[in-house]
Amino acid sequence: MSVTSSAPTTPATGAAGPAGDRADTGTALRPHAEQDFAAELTALAGADDRPRPPRWRLSPWAVSTYLLGGVLPDGTVISPKYVGPRRIVEVAVTTLVTDRALLLLGVPGTAKTWVSEHLAAAICGDSTLLVQGTAGTPEEAIRYGWNYAQLLAHGPSRDALVAGPVMRAMAEGRIARVEELTRIPADVQDSLITILSEKTLPVPELNDEVQAVRGFNLIATANDRDRGVNDLSSALRRRFNTVVLPLPASADDEVDIVARRVEQLGVSLQLPKIEAAEAELRRVVTVFRELRSGMTEDGRTKLKSPSGTLSTAEAISVVTGGLALAAHFGDGVLRPADTAAGILGAVVKDPGSDAVVWQEYLETVVRSRDGWQDFYRAAREAGAS
Ligand SMILES: Nc1ncnc2c1ncn2[C@@H]1O[C@H](COP(=O)(O)OP(=O)(O)OP(=O)(O)O)[C@@H](O)[C@H]1O
Numbered sequence: 564m565s566v567t568s569s570a571p572t573t574p575a576t577g578a579a580g581p582a583g584d585r586a587d588t589g590t591a592l593r594p595h596a597e598q599d600f601a602a603e604l605t606a607l608a609g610a611d612d613r614p615r616p617p618r619w620r621l622s623p624w625a626v627s628t629y630l631l632g633g634v635l636p637d638g639t640v641i642s643p644k645y646v647g648p649r650r651i652v653e654v655a656v657t658t659l660v661t662d663r664a665l666l667l668l669g670v671p672g673t674a675k676t677w678v679s680e681h682l683a684a685a686i687c688g689d690s691t692l693l694v695q696g697t698a699g700t701p702e703e704a705i706r707y708g709w710n711y712a713q714l715l716a717h718g719p720s721r722d723a724l725v726a727g728p729v730m731r732a733m734a735e736g737r738i739a740r741v742e743e744l745t746r747i748p749a750d751v752q753d754s755l756i757t758i759l760s761e762k763t764l765p766v767p768e769l770n771d772e773v774q775a776v777r778g779f780n781l782i783a784t785a786n787d788r789d790r791g792v793n794d795l796s797s798a799l800r801r802r803f804n805t806v807v808l809p810l811p812a813s814a815d816d817e818v819d820i821v822a823r824r825v826e827q828l829g830v831s832l833q834l835p836k837i838e839a840a841e842a843e844l845r846r847v848v849t850v851f852r853e854l855r856s857g858m859t860e861d862g863r864t865k866l867k868s869p870s871g872t873l874s875t876a877e878a879i880s881v882v883t884g885g886l887a888l889a890a891h892f893g894d895g896v897l898r899p900a901d902t903a904a905g906i907l908g909a910v911v912k913d914p915g916s917d918a919v920v921w922q923e924y925l926e927t928v929v930r931s932r933d934g935w936q937d938f939y940r941a942a943r944e945a946g947a948s
């Protein structure tokens with residue numbers, strides 16, 4: 564049985580990727596990875612002479628290079644999307660060549676969603692075949708639904724069937740994505756078992772099935788902290804290769820990640836240009852890392868950790884928010900006062916216990932640290948208001 568798709572099968576390169584007709588890339592608030600990095604993907608496809616698995620647009624080597632960055636023989640620079648151990652990316656990519664699906668696991672803000680989007684974009688040129696897992700995700704979101712007007716008028720037929728993203732990915736030999744898999748109720752999760760082990764999706768109403776075409780695979784993400792909300796059944800877990808994404812190993816790595824993303828966000832949000840904000844950015848990352856690990860960077864002072872996760876993603880938001888403040892209300896330079904309120908908001912999630920943790924950190928670490936006096940004052944002011 565064939566399933567028709569609303570997405571055209573145009574190449575993902577150039578502005579008109581499979582999602583290219585849905586929004587003009589130039590005005591989309593957040594272009595898809597395959598739109599944003601179309602030029603890099605085209606350059607990689609041109610330079611890539613290694614074998615490509617069926618229906619893959621790039622070889623596994625080129626997909627890894629797309630994620631990790633590199634320089635092509637013609638001098639084209641491929642920007643790193645993921646900063647972390649090369650081996651993790653290689654294992655993730657090669658899993659997708661096999662008959663096992665990929666589960667990206669990790670604490671919040673470790674780029675699970677980000678990596679899954681970029682993998683799908685590089686492999687099949689379409690990162691939009693996405694199921695967002697929630698406690699209310701119904702089985703139809705994973706399998707298929709019906710167009711009820713058609714169904715009532717003509718009874719069950721192929722025309723009345725509305726394929727979900729996973730079914731479409733199967734029919735077209737693409738990568739499907741399931742976000743926050745463990746938030747989905749267990750019985751709905753289990754509808755993936757047949758899909759992943761038999762590579763088919765039965766449609767009993769039509770006495771038919773959709774068989775997965777070569778090239779189909781699935782990337783799921785799940786959050787460490789949500790484990791236990793709806794645990795993965797062992798039957799389902801066996802169908803996945805799990806890759807754990809770690810927190811950034813060093814402060815330099817984390818500064819690098821935040822700086823890159825903040826710059827990209829600044830361009831896409833069209834924030835006015837801001838003076839090099841490296842020092843403030845490093846300070847945000849330092850505060851986050853120290854509170855997260857419960858220890859100052861020099862290893863001398865033990866700290867209490869707040870209840871929130873203080874993820875890299877939150878550091879990115881704090882700096883982006885600070886830049887917007889500096890651009891619109893400041894003098895065009897990122898100052899401690901621009902990031903202090905954001906940091907306070909990220910750290911103090913629980914007004915009781917977290918406020919105490921923050922206060923202690925300010926008084927025992929920030930206050931006496933060289934060059935941090937402005938920040939100390941700004942943080943105290945932000946806390947007082
Ligand atoms: N190692 C990293 N390399 C590159 N970018 C990173 C890295 N870690 C975090 N980021 C950035 O952090 C942001 C958030 O990542 P993302 O939303 O993918 O996290 P997540 O793991 O899916 O979190 P959650 O569990 O909350 O869904 C992205 O913009 C991503 O660029």
Ligand SMILES: [Mg+2]
Pocket residue numbers: 675676677784
């Ligand atoms: Mg996510």
